[in-house]
Amino acid sequence: MTKTVNIIGGGISGLTAGCYLQQCGFKTEIFEKHSTSGGLCTCWTRKGFTINFSAHWILGTSEKNSFYHYWSELIDMKSLEYFHHEKIIDIQLSKYTDKYGGNVFHLYSDLNKLKNYLTDISPEDAPIINKFINRVKLLQKFDLPPINKKQPWYKYYNIIFKLKYLRLLPIVINWSKETNVDFSNKFKSNFLKEAFRLLYDDHEVKMFVFALPMAYFDNKSAGCPKGGSNAFVKKLEEKYISLGGKINFNTEVNKIIVENNVVTAINYNNDNIKHSDITLSATDWNLTFNKLLNGSFKNKINDELALLKNYEIFFSTILISFGINKVLNNFSHYLRFPLNEPLVSPDGTEYNRLELKISNFDETLVPKGKSLLSVNLYTKNGEYWINLRKQNLNEYNKVKNDFASKILLQVETQVGEISQHIEMTDVATPATIERYTNSWKGSTQGWLPGKKFINSSVCNYYYKNLDNFYYSSHWNTPGGGLPVVVKNSREVSKIICKRNNQKFVF
Numbered sequence: 123m124t125k126t127v128n129i130i131g132g133g134i135s136g137l138t139a140g141c142y143l144q145q146c147g148f149k150t151e152i153f154e155k156h157s158t159s160g161g162l163c164t165c166w167t168r169k170g171f172t173i174n175f176s177a178h179w180i181l182g183t184s185e186k187n188s189f190y191h192y193w194s195e196l197i198d199m200k201s202l203e204y205f206h207h208e209k210i211i212d213i214q215l216s217k218y219t220d221k222y223g224g225n226v227f228h229l230y231s232d233l234n235k236l237k238n239y240l241t242d243i244s245p246e247d248a249p250i251i252n253k254f255i256n257r258v259k260l261l262q263k264f265d266l267p268p269i270n271k272k273q274p275w276y277k278y279y280n281i282i283f284k285l286k287y288l289r290l291l292p293i294v295i296n297w298s299k300e301t302n303v304d305f306s307n308k309f310k311s312n313f314l315k316e317a318f319r320l321l322y323d324d325h326e327v328k329m330f331v332f333a334l335p336m337a338y339f340d341n342k343s344a345g346c347p348k349g350g351s352n353a354f355v356k357k358l359e360e361k362y363i364s365l366g367g368k369i370n371f372n373t374e375v376n377k378i379i380v381e382n383n384v385v386t387a388i389n390y391n392n393d394n395i396k397h398s399d400i401t402l403s404a405t406d407w408n409l410t411f412n413k414l415l416n417g418s419f420k421n422k423i424n425d426e427l428a429l430l431k432n433y434e435i436f437f438s439t440i441l442i443s444f445g446i447n448k449v450l451n452n453f454s455h456y457l458r459f460p461l462n463e464p465l466v467s468p469d470g471t472e473y474n475r476l477e478l479k480i481s482n483f484d485e486t487l488v489p490k491g492k493s494l495l496s497v498n499l500y501t502k503n504g505e506y507w508i509n510l511r512k513q514n515l516n517e518y519n520k521v522k523n524d525f526a527s528k529i530l531l532q533v534e535t536q537v538g539e540i541s542q543h544i545e546m547t548d549v550a551t552p553a554t555i556e557r558y559t560n561s562w563k564g565s566t567q568g569w570l571p572g573k574k575f576i577n578s579s580v581c582n583y584y585y586k587n588l589d590n591f592y593y594s595s596h597w598n599t600p601g602g603g604l605p606v607v608v609k610n611s612r613e614v615s616k617i618i619c620k621r622n623n624q625k626f627v628f
């Protein structure tokens with residue numbers, strides 16, 4: 123008999139797991155609290171301007187990256203169009219200029235162009251530049267993560283497959299220790315030193331984490347979908363429904379019902395109950411284990427996670443957007459710039475630099491003749507906004523608007539006076555994130571990766587004393603993101619199939 127699965131959450135985790143399970147013979151139903159699917163992967167439209175919150179780049183937009191094969195098990199990736207920007211980012215430096223007197227570092231996506239640009243700036247750094255570019259190009263030759271395609275000659279293939287990956291070992295060993303700041307010190311040029319140090323503002327990131335996307339920006343397998351997050355979500359939603367899945371919108375799950383260590387049903391919209399053979403929670407980690415399961419299940423790993431002992435929560439964000447009736451053509455779509463003096467946000471975070479996105483490259487999001495400028499301010503103090511909104515809505519709105527005015531002044535130092543051209547101002551805070559998705563403390567990507575280079579699953583897909591229950595979302599793997607989500611959904615679906623004697627057909 124066909125087994126039924128209740129899926130909690132219609133974000134990318136819920137949709138992708140739903141698509142996998144439907145194709146493996148389960149009858150699934152998604153319960154989503156919001157009126158649309160997508161969760162954090164979303165866009166919203168204000169006065170004709172569509173703000174693309176997530177999915178600025180999706181890993182796996184061409185077959186040159188392994189994630190393309192995962193996405194293609196679910197949707198036709200070629201049916202979407204993607205933007206591939208010439209420059210990934212422009213970084214305005216504070217101290218040094220290049221030999222032409224410019225203070226902006228261009229991070230080109232084309233590796234040959236980047237190599238020529240870097241070498242032109244600093245010919246004496248050619249050996250280190252060449253080594254760096256060659257290593258990134260080598261990464262392009264490998265499926266990362268490795269996908270072991272099953273062949274009839276599988277056994278032999280497996281050996282060759284593993285031997286092939288030995289070539290990567292020196293890069294993995296070296297770049298899993300070295301950070302962008304360590305690497306920056308290798309340059310003789312002060313301009314390049316400062317540029318590489320500022321790749322992630324004040325944060326240090328392992329070179330491997332920097333180099334991998336560089337490899338895929340160059341071979342155009344990490345693109346930004348035309349139509350933004352919503353275009354991507356729509357494809358998954360359509361596929362899920364075409365496979366016979368059902369999505370219940372405006373349906374908030376309040377409780378996971380456990381009887382004698384077996385999950386039997388969910389309680390939603392206060393007093394409705396839906397039984398199923400299997401329950402898969404594809405929603406926020408804290409909500410699932412600390413509220414929906416309501417203490418009816420104890421687990422040491424989860425207790426430690428809840429105390430934030432081993433992992434911190436990923437940054438939340440304040441996204442301030444201005445829609446203007448003017449085209450800003452001569453600016454990078456993405457730039458970071460230093461501030462004359464530190465700016466302290468209402469939640470107490472201090473910023474020395476800001477990041478500004480200018481979008482007018484996608485006419486489906488921003489009307490012709492107009493531009494959308496967005497400043498993204500990461501914060502670890504999402505709770506300030508969440509609590510303020512709950513306690514005093516008027517004050518919250520005032521604080522938001524005052525802060526937006528301050529940010530506008532900073533933006534104008536870069537693009538000139540725009541205040542007369544503003545048609546739309548929008549401020550999304552951690553409270554917005556939490557309100558729409560229940561994401562804990564407004565986290566944007568689950569857990570922040572720890573010191574370990576490879577972050578395997580930090581919480582399990584299933585538990586010993588909680589039968590018929592599974593958990594899969596971006597919270598399973600620190601760092602989160604869309605590739606993590608599809609990989610985890612595939613993994614949990616495979617496990618569900620195995621434990622229910624169903625064939626995993628992929």
Ligand SMILES: Cc1cc2nc3c(=O)[nH]c(=O)nc-3n(C[C@H](O)[C@H](O)[C@H](O)COP(=O)(O)OP(=O)(O)OC[C@H]3O[C@@H](n4cnc5c(N)ncnc54)[C@H](O)[C@@H]3O)c2cc1C
Pocket residue numbers: 130131132133134135136153154155156159160161162163175176177178179180181373374375376404405406409439558559560561565566567594595596597602603604605607
């Ligand atoms: C600003 C931002 C930019 C990003 N940029 C990128 C990017 O460029 N590339 C990339 O790969 N990743 C990016 N990410 C990360 C990516 O969007 C997330 O990792 C991914 O969308 C998480 O999906 P999820 O389904 O696991 O979680 P969620 O999106 O949180 O989904 C959980 C779902 O559960 C629903 N829900 C919550 N509570 C209940 C309840 N009680 N009952 C029923 N439903 C409930 C929520 O409404 C939501 O739909 C970005 C994220 C953010 C926020």
